[in-house]
Each structure stands twice: as structure tokens, then as C-alpha cells.
Amino acid sequence: MNRRPIGVFDSGVGGLTVVHELMRQLPHEALIYFGDTARVPYGNKSPDTVRRYSREILDILLGRDVKLVVVACNTASAHALEELERYAPVPVEGVVRPGARAAVAATRSKNIGVIGTAGTMRSGAYDRAIKAVDPAARVTQRDCPLFVPFVEEGWLDHPATKLVAHEYLDPLRKDGIDTLVLGCTHYPLLKPLLGEVMGPDVRLIDSAEETAAAVSRELARSTLHAPDDAQGRVHFVVSDAPGQFEKVGAAFLGERVRDVETMALGEARG
Numbered sequence: 001m002n003r004r005p006i007g008v009f010d011s012g013v014g015g016l017t018v019v020h021e022l023m024r025q026l027p028h029e030a031l032i033y034f035g036d037t038a039r040v041p042y043g044n045k046s047p048d049t050v051r052r053y054s055r056e057i058l059d060i061l062l063g064r065d066v067k068l069v070v071v072a073c074n075t076a077s078a079h080a081l082e083e084l085e086r087y088a089p090v091p092v093e094g095v096v097r098p099g100a101r102a103a104v105a106a107t108r109s110k111n112i113g114v115i116g117t118a119g120t121m122r123s124g125a126y127d128r129a130i131k132a133v134d135p136a137a138r139v140t141q142r143d144c145p146l147f148v149p150f151v152e153e154g155w156l157d158h159p160a161t162k163l164v165a166h167e168y169l170d171p172l173r174k175d176g177i178d179t180l181v182l183g184c185t186h187y188p189l190l191k192p193l194l195g196e197v198m199g200p201d202v203r204l205i206d207s208a209e210e211t212a213a214a215v216s217r218e219l220a221r222s223t224l225h226a227p228d229d230a231q232g233r234v235h236f237v238v239s240d241a242p243g244q245f246e247k248v249g250a251a252f253l254g255e256r257v258r259d260v261e262t263m264a265l266g267e268a269r270g
């Protein structure tokens with residue numbers, strides 16, 4: 001057993017969907033969340049830049065004595081997970097592999113769709129992760145860059161979002177996928193709308209839920225679980241604009257976001 005915190009990071013506010021699930025599934029754990037609000041979005045940045053940012057944040061979290069790191073950002077998981085795993089002295093869990101495993105378990109037709117940022121789709125990380133579990137799976141990808149700003153605007157059920165969702169997803173639906181991986185932190189908030197667009201026969205895979213379950217298994221495997229008498233808590237750190245983070249974050253976390261610390265990244269690197 002171990003009372004040290006779990007570090008979680010994301011490009012900004014979206015990773016709070018993963019924090020929400022971690023709090024739900026692991027109510028005794030202490031969490032430190034780092035949102036890189038100064039440099040969001042990661043979804044359209046080059047793999048090298050995302051890897052450099054991710055290494056910097058990993059160092060910050062290791063400096064706070066975390067026992068495990070969760071890469072809540074799909075784009076950072078897609079570009080940087082292997083490098084972070086090699087470098088970190090603690091277990092590192094990304095969101096891509098848990099989502100891929102859940103998709104393979106859910107599909108009957110082996111015809112799986114994946115949506116995410118342009119960077120995540122270009123990396124091919126989901127395609128590889130799904131085929132590593134089931135080489136016979138057929139994967140159809142689609143980047144959906146407009147979903148992130150729509151979600152941050154709170155347009156979860158807006159006609160404009162629905163229109164764009166049809167534009168992005170109708171080809172996947174016509175292609176006959178029976179499972180759709182929501183491969184971006186923001187997309188779980190669009191679940192009702194995406195369910196409506198895809199129809200009842202398509203299973204939606206929420207990486208946040210699957211990742212929290214994978215973290216729980218890893219804690220059990222490495223006997224790093226917090227004891228049952230520990231009270232779960234979360235501390236938020238952002239690289240810019242804490243007020244905006246608090247305001248937008250509530251929808252992702254499902255409760256008020258308070259006591260946000262600001263750490264400019266230049267300072268953090270000393």
C-alpha cells in the first residue's frame with residue numbers, strides 16, 4: 001500500500017474526464033492533475049513538440065513524488081507514451097491501449113471506428129494498438145478537430161455540433177462499424193449526441209472509463225493502492241489561466257474545480 005499521489009496530465013482541461021473516472025473508481029487515491037493550459041491544444045502540434053512537452057510535465061510530476069503517472073491526453077499518449085515509459089521510474093498508463101482493448105472486447109463484426117485529434121489519427125497509435133490485440137480487426141479512423149472547441153464552448157447538444165458530427169461520422173456509419181472509440185479527452189461529453197448520430201447498434205468506447213480500470217489493475221498488480229482509510233483528494237496545477245480552467249473544468253469533472261495552482265513552465269524547469 002502506498003499513500004503517494006497518482007500524477008495525471010493533459011494538454012488542458014479535457015483530462016478531467018479521466019480524473020472524474022479515477023475519483024469514481026479509486027475513491028481513496030490522492031491525485032495531482034497537471035493541465036498545460038498555456039500550450040493547449042496538442043492535437044495539431046508535431047509529435048516532437050508533444051513529446052518535449054510531455055517530458056517536461058512528467059518531470060514536474062516526478063518532482064512531486066507521484067507513484068504512477070496517467071497520460072490522460074490521447075494526443076500525448078499517441079506520440080509520447082513509449083518514451084515516457086522508458087524514462088519514468090514509476091508505472092505510466094496511457095489512454096490508447098485501454099481504449100483499444102475495450103473496443104476489441106466490444107466489437108462483434110471486428111469493424112471498429114476511431115475518432116480523435118489530427119495528431120492522434122496521424123500517429124496511427126489506435127490502429128496499431130487495436131491490431132496488436134486482434135490482427136483481424138478492421139480500423140477506420142477520422143479526425144474530428146472541431147469537436148474540441150465545440151465541447152469547450154458547452155455546445156454539447158447544439159444544432160451546429162450535430163451538423164458537424166454528421167459530416168464527420170456518416171461515412172463511418174455507412175462503412176458499417178459496430179464500435180466507435182472516443183479517442184479524445186473531450187468526446188465523452190458528446191456521448192448522447194454521438195449515440196444519436198451513430199444509432200443504437202454502435203457501441204461507444206469511452207477511454208476515460210477504461211483507463212481508470214487499467215490504473216486500478218496496475219495499482220493492484222504493483223501493490224501501490226492507497227489504504228482504505230485514506231481520503232481521496234485532487235490537487236490541480238495549470239500552466240496558465242486558472243480562472244478559465246475552473247470555469248470550463250466543472251463540466252468535465254462533474255463538480256466544481258477549486259484551489260487551482262498556477263505553475264509557469266519556465267519556472268518549473270528552473
Ligand code: DGL
Nearest residue numbers: 011041042043074075185
Ligand atoms: N487532450 C487532447 C486529446 O485528448 C485534446 C485537446 C488538444 O488538442 O490538446 O487528444
